[in-house]
Amino acid sequence: MQPRLKPVADQRLASILASFTTRFQQFRQMGLAEPELALYFKERARAAKLTFLADAGHWLGVLADALESQGAAVHFAENAAEARRVILGICQAAGAKSVVKSKSMVCEEVRLNPALEQAGLTVSETDLGEFIIQLAGETPFHILGPALHKDRRQVAELFAEKLGERVSDEPAELTQCARRVLRKRFLEAEVGISGVNIAACQSGTLAVITNEGNGRFCTSLPPVHIAVMGLEKAVPTLADLALIAEYLPRAAIGAPLSSYASWVGGPAALYGGHGPRQSHVVILDNGRSGILASPYWEILLCLRCASCLNHCPVYGLAGGHAYGGIYTGPMGSVLTALLEDQPPADDLPHASSLCGLCREKCPMGIDLPGLLLRLRQESPRPPSGFLPNLAAQVLQSRALFEATCQVARPALAALEMLPRPALPPGPWRGWRQGRSLPQVPGSTLLGSRGKEDGHG
Numbered sequence: 001m002q003p004r005l006k007p008v009a010d011q012r013l014a015s016i017l018a019s020f021t022t023r024f025q026q027f028r029q030m031g032l033a034e035p036e037l038a039l040y041f042k043e044r045a046r047a048a049k050l051t052f053l054a055d056a057g058h059w060l061g062v063l064a065d066a067l068e069s070q071g072a073a074v075h076f077a078e079n080a081a082e083a084r085r086v087i088l089g090i091c092q093a094a095g096a097k098s099v100v101k102s103k104s105m106v107c108e109e110v111r112l113n114p115a116l117e118q119a120g121l122t123v124s125e126t127d128l129g130e131f132i133i134q135l136a137g138e139t140p141f142h143i144l145g146p147a148l149h150k151d152r153r154q155v156a157e158l159f160a161e162k163l164g165e166r167v168s169d170e171p172a173e174l175t176q177c178a179r180r181v182l183r184k185r186f187l188e189a190e191v192g193i194s195g196v197n198i199a200a201c202q203s204g205t206l207a208v209i210t211n212e213g214n215g216r217f218c219t220s221l222p223p224v225h226i227a228v229m230g231l232e233k234a235v236p237t238l239a240d241l242a243l244i245a246e247y248l249p250r251a252a253i254g255a256p257l258s259s260y261a262s263w264v265g266g267p268a269a270l271y272g273g274h275g276p277r278q279s280h281v282v283i284l285d286n287g288r289s290g291i292l293a294s295p296y297w298e299i300l301l302c303l304r305c306a307s308c309l310n311h312c313p314v315y316g317l318a319g320g321h322a323y324g325g326i327y328t329g330p331m332g333s334v335l336t337a338l339l340e341d342q343p344p345a346d347d348l349p350h351a352s353s354l355c356g357l358c359r360e361k362c363p364m365g366i367d368l369p370g371l372l373l374r375l376r377q378e379s380p381r382p383p384s385g386f387l388p389n390l391a392a393q394v395l396q397s398r399a400l401f402e403a404t405c406q407v408a409r410p411a412l413a414a415l416e417m418l419p420r421p422a423l424p425p426g427p428w429r430g431w432r433q434g435r436s437l438p439q440v441p442g443s444t445l446l447g448s449r450g451k452e453d454g455h456g
């Protein structure tokens, strides 16, 4: 199998990637600059999620009871197909013709939009980035900035082609144009669909965190609101929710709070008539129960902050589309391989240098390299290409390995003696200029032990 993760070929895209990943790294650094504060958040956020995961069945029951006591209807969906069926059923029962959505990875995961559109509904993404990629017919490039790979000229061309709007490529003008188009859609939609960033079980509170305010429109303006969440997105208490609502934007964009944080409960009847007349919450499994009972359970701590993507050297070269699924970067390489109904992902765990930066920068301290390594062991990939094949042959044969060491010792020593300007031209020249070659030891650990054990 050919690895799908290759460096982006387009120079423009490569420089956009380098620039936004660097910026996100700086944001995270700013948001969690004080080590004591970072540790405070990490310990408490992990403790809250661990408490929930340790007895997830119980806590989800508490969440469902609390939501139902506020008038919301709770639906458990075992897989993507069931989630699509439930959501479409709610829309049809409401007689809906148009739906507005705020950004939701879990809705992308279940491929909700095509299912609703096939049934004749008009679906409008309302997060600006999602709105742009919906017009372009693409998938998100980055979980925080779905359209980060597009420059403003491309967006202006897209608006002209798909919306018939002739605007300049000034960001303010583009935003105003999207706002004009979307305002009308918000007012017309019969159903608003949102994701859920965090749910507090005891109080039955759902947090929808956005930077554009579109989430608040989707959750409060249409007569029917549907919140869709992965079952791992809950914590026991409202205090836990408030803590993570502060921690998540710090890790994601370096801000102590996001621009908009909506706390959603039941329908309008309980809130003085303000809000939707019907509230539904769809809690999706889609393989998560299996993950919870497996050695990969730690990935369910993920907050989707994107810090691991922004620090990953592979993501930084390949970009989001190379992963072929909805979840990208190191977190995506693990999740795509484990969730149900996802594209084949056998090669994704192999596309990592295992440098460990993702674990270091993950606000939840998830051992992503450990999970990737375990996935690799469960799905070993035969080496492909001349050099990896040769290395595999050598490493599998004691005699070949010893013989290679015999040749390598004097050859590397002789090469190391060569003055740098005398290096032969070729692709290795630049690489060699700043590096010293390793010395091959006189004997290997295995060799000495083998001799001692009498197995040499």
Ligand code: SF4
Pocket (backbone or CB within 6 Å): 301, 302, 303, 304, 305, 306, 307, 308, 309, 331, 358, 361, 362, 363, 364, 365, 366, 368
């Ligand atoms: S694995 Fe960690 S760093 Fe990556 S998105 Fe999840 S919480 Fe953020």
